[in-house]
Amino acid sequence: METDADLQVYDLAHLGLVAGIMDRMKLVETVDHQVGPRPNEKVSTGVALKAAVLNALGFVTSPLYLFSHFFQGKPTELLLGPGVTPEFLNDDRMGRMLDDLFEAGVTEVFLGIAQAARKAFPFPVRALHVDSTSFHVHGVYGSEEEGQVTDAGDEALAIRLTHGYSRDHRPDLKQWVMNLVCADSGGIPLLYAPGDGNQSDRAELVWLVRRYRESLNLGEM
Incomplete structure (x- = not known):
């Protein structure tokens, strides 16, 4: 053989x-x-x-x-x-x-991917589920890493690693927050945005949906 x-x-x-x-x-x-x-x-x-x-x-x-x-x-x-x-x-x-x-822009890139996914796999969106969760980090983070502008004309960093309400029960550590908007059909994610560790969920989540409502194309498919 x-x-x-x-x-x-x-x-x-x-x-x-x-x-x-x-x-x-x-x-x-x-x-x-x-x-x-x-x-x-x-x-x-x-x-x-x-x-x-x-x-x-x-x-x-x-x-x-x-x-x-x-x-x-x-x-x-x-x-x-x-x-x-x-x-x-x-x-x-x-x-x-x-x-x-x-x-x-990670949120804009994610939204573009979600739109492409809906075209490839059409599914109805009758309602949105919006929630956030926190992720703690280890190490020392100074003011520059907390989102402060260091040079004139520079934009602040996307998120601030700082203390806030800890959903994973580590209030001693700094954290960042993940915001996610999902469709009611199967919990498929449509929008993702990182957030400051001490963000106000009520204000941030409502702002996210309002800002990207037109891009979510909820009236289609």
Whole structure:
């Protein structure tokens, strides 16, 4: 019996299904359109974000510098595109991806993805569920990291890491807040926005819905 010495076996598991869903909702194209290309980049921001989602759903918790290790032994080109290999998904590229999303506005990028998902998978929205949750952080955070403007003309950072009402019962630690707006059908997220650790939920959540109401297109589908 002849054997193929070049035969390679990869671990696909559930990642193929997840990648297929992201491809159908055009996640990569949507993100790249909003963020724009970088000169001479081998992996676009959209592809890097897709890789991050696959990593997050791979039930792996590891430092960013080990990110590329997750894709070793997996069919990376099949999942992410021709020419994309694990060594391209290093901590520098993933860090730049996070910077790109911040500069483009994480809420606006998320909203664009949600709109693309609704086009790919139409579902009715009869009501919205709005809520927030807190995430505590460890370490020392000074005034610059709490959202203070450091240079003339600079914009304040997106959120302030500070003390507030702790939903995870750690009032001793500073925190940030995640605000989420979901559809009543299946709890599908439509809008995400990070918030200050001491935000007023009543004021912030109402403002979010009012600000993005037109973009949510609640009268369609």
